[in-house]
Amino acid sequence: MDYRIGVIAGDGIGPEITDAAWTVLEKVAEKYGHHFERTDILMGGCSIDATGEPLTDEAIETAKKQDAVLMGSIGGNTSTSPWYKLPPEKRPEAGLLRLRKSLGLFANLRPAYLYPQLKEACPLKEATADKGFDLIIVRELTGGLYFGKRHTESLNGVIQATDTLTYNENEIRRIAIKAFDIARKRRKKVTSVDKANVLDSSRLWRKVTEEVWADYPDVELEHMLVDNCAMQLVRDPGQFDVVLTENMFGDILSDEAAMITGSLGMLSSASLNETKFGLYEPSGGSAPDIAGQDIANPIATILSAAMLLRYSLDLDEEADAIENAVRKVLDDGIRTRDILPREGTDQVKVVGCSQMGGEVAERI
Ligand code: IPM
Numbered sequence: 001m002d003y004r005i006g007v008i009a010g011d012g013i014g015p016e017i018t019d020a021a022w023t024v025l026e027k028v029a030e031k032y033g034h035h036f037e038r039t040d041i042l043m044g045g046c047s048i049d050a051t052g053e054p055l056t057d058e059a060i061e062t063a064k065k066q067d068a069v070l071m072g073s074i075g076g077n078t079s080t081s082p083w084y085k086l087p088p089e090k091r092p093e094a095g096l097l098r099l100r101k102s103l104g105l106f107a108n109l110r111p112a113y114l115y116p117q118l119k120e121a122c123p124l125k126e127a128t129a130d131k132g133f134d135l136i137i138v139r140e141l142t143g144g145l146y147f148g149k150r151h152t153e154s155l156n157g158v159i160q161a162t163d164t165l166t167y168n169e170n171e172i173r174r175i176a177i178k179a180f181d182i183a184r185k186r187r188k189k190v191t192s193v194d195k196a197n198v199l200d201s202s203r204l205w206r207k208v209t210e211e212v213w214a215d216y217p218d219v220e221l222e223h224m225l226v227d228n229c230a231m232q233l234v235r236d237p238g239q240f241d242v243v244l245t246e247n248m249f250g251d252i253l254s255d256e257a258a259m260i261t262g263s264l265g266m267l268s269s270a271s272l273n274e275t276k277f278g279l280y281e282p283s284g285g286s287a288p289d290i291a292g293q294d295i296a297n298p299i300a301t302i303l304s305a306a307m308l309l310r311y312s313l314d315l316d317e318e319a320d321a322i323e324n325a326v327r328k329v330l331d332d333g334i335r336t337r338d339i340l341p342r343e344g345t346d347q348v349k350v351v352g353c354s355q356m357g358g359e360v361a362e363r364i
């Protein structure tokens with residue numbers, strides 16, 4: 001079959017990790033008789049440099065025409081890059097937020113799984129790592145603090161900045177439904193994370209989540225405060241199955257969840273709307289400090305490509321093939337620098353970003 005896949009390479013390590021993932025997709029196409037037509041789309045700092053805008057209207061139109069979009073990462077060093085001297089709505093991240101909003105990508109799925117082969121790279125206590133974990137964060141992506149009204153003003157000579165956190169019940173309901181549907185296909189437990197001891201928006205979150213739960217008597221629901229959740233993730237991540245949460249909490253908790261899998265370079269993600277369309281990206285950032293050195297870990301992007309095949313193109317067998325190939329690569333002791341075992345590198349083969357792509361592709 002023919003499919004149209006948009007590629008937003010972006011900034012920093014984005015181009016290298018998307019190229020590595022594309023090598024894997026090409027191999028899938030060859031093996032299973034598909035054609036993936038690649039259309040590159042500018043977003044982020046590279047788009048600012050080329051057009052003056054982090055995301056142009058044309059780029060959004062092009063993205064809409066694709067069956068799915070694979071993304072690398074956007075943004076630069078927030079202290080030193082000239083992009084951060086621009087007003088907030090002109091900065092690289094504004095492009096990503098605009099894309100999420102214009103495509104209605106309200107559901108962000110971030111699975112965090114500790115590969116047994118990477119226990120050594122897990123920063124948690126050995127006994128905790130030995131138990132393993134397999135959870136998925138379901139993050140609301142188009143509401144909350146990220147999209148609330150904000151402004152900075154001077155009041156009697158004192159500068160003051162305001163951000164607002166708003167959720168309506170419909171926004172909460174649709175993401176809660178997503179989380180319960182996903183839980184049904186997994187271990188049937190939803191942990192809804194909020195700050196209901198302080199925030200009104202969290203109290204509404206709890207109420208609506210409970211209403212949705214009424215339709216899922218086979219799924220267990222627990223509520224957890226976000227500070228406790230941050231703590232439980234490093235104490236006993238094995239307790240979680242589906243973690244449902246709002247935009248900002250999900251941003252923070254998903255970096256934490258990624259890190260305990262061994263590296264930010266292992267966590268894939270899918271951002272979905274009400275249709276089959278999705279934007280697929282690693283959860284990690286653009287890592288400008290290691291960009292262009294061919295040492296980044298492309299596995300999160302490769303696993304994001306697998307999610308793309310599964311959720312947007314319904315190519316489950318092909319998605320399985322990628323996930324199995326990643327497992328084989330790890331079994332074979334092939335590692336990028338970020339996932340080395342603590343006890344030295346004697347037992348492993350250290351590779352760069354593009355070679356990692358090639359090694360996964362070879363095992364498809
Ligand atoms: C993420 C990123 C983005 C976010 C940034 C780049 C705006 O951190 O996808 O987690 O905060 O959502």
Ligand code: MG
Nearest residue numbers: 251252255283
């Ligand atoms: Mg983040």
